[in-house]
Amino acid sequence: MNCRVKICGITNLEDALQAVEAGADALGFVFYDKSPRYITPEQANAIVAQLPPFVTPVALFVNADSTLVEAVVAGSTRWTLQFHGDETPEECQRYGQPYFKAIRMKPDVDLLLEAGRFENATAILLDAYKPGVPGGTGETFDWHLIPANLPKPLILAGGLTVENVSHAVSSVQPYAVDVSGGVEKEKGQKDPLKVTQFINGAKRG
Numbered sequence: 001m002n003c004r005v006k007i008c009g010i011t012n013l014e015d016a017l018q019a020v021e022a023g024a025d026a027l028g029f030v031f032y033d034k035s036p037r038y039i040t041p042e043q044a045n046a047i048v049a050q051l052p053p054f055v056t057p058v059a060l061f062v063n064a065d066s067t068l069v070e071a072v073v074a075g076s077t078r079w080t081l082q083f084h085g086d087e088t089p090e091e092c093q094r095y096g097q098p099y100f101k102a103i104r105m106k107p108d109v110d111l112l113l114e115a116g117r118f119e120n121a122t123a124i125l126l127d128a129y130k131p132g133v134p135g136g137t138g139e140t141f142d143w144h145l146i147p148a149n150l151p152k153p154l155i156l157a158g159g160l161t162v163e164n165v166s167h168a169v170s171s172v173q174p175y176a177v178d179v180s181g182g183v184e185k186e187k188g189q190k191d192p193l194k195v196t197q198f199i200n201g202a203k204r205g
């Protein structure tokens, strides 16, 4: 299967272009200032301006003010948005941009009910749940909890690595996989070899 790959937490042009060269389908930029992968709208838009076609830049927010979202979106028409907090469907679609809604796997979360709220989302991203850490946890969750009939394409996230991504793709068969920490040499700095191995592992499945 042709599993797409999003490399998240991009903070510099070198990492962005290396991930694209390695076959990344999307690059994630984290506009959450408590993250070690935080990047400013200006920095991110300067990188996006250098991206070749057929690569989707994804702007990631956690309960952000509309002024921040608008500052990012104003810099490029290429953005897909990813809402990783408690945003409502109305808050997600108010910008008129395609968006992913992230759902964290809290105990007893009703995934079909929650995913069904976001009927205009282009995909649902499922991520690990760690109290106080909205994302980038580096932790997996029990993939058996994923229902077979999610109403949107599934982006699988949470603790994926070079070592587990092939199994994740073959067992879950997501539309895409997403990784932040598992391909880094240090927080906010990607390891080119891990990025390449991760993408190859995901595409091989």
Ligand SMILES: O=C(O)c1ccccc1NCC(=O)[C@H](O)[C@H](O)COP(=O)(O)O
Binding pocket: 008, 009, 028, 030, 032, 035, 036, 037, 060, 062, 084, 127, 134, 135, 136, 137, 138, 139, 157, 158, 159, 160, 178, 179, 180, 181, 182
């Ligand atoms: O990546 C971050 O630092 C981050 C911080 C706060 C909210 C979301 C964040 N990342 C969003 C993503 O889509 C990550 O790729 C996803 O949470 C998986 O992260 P990891 O477990 O480190 O692969």
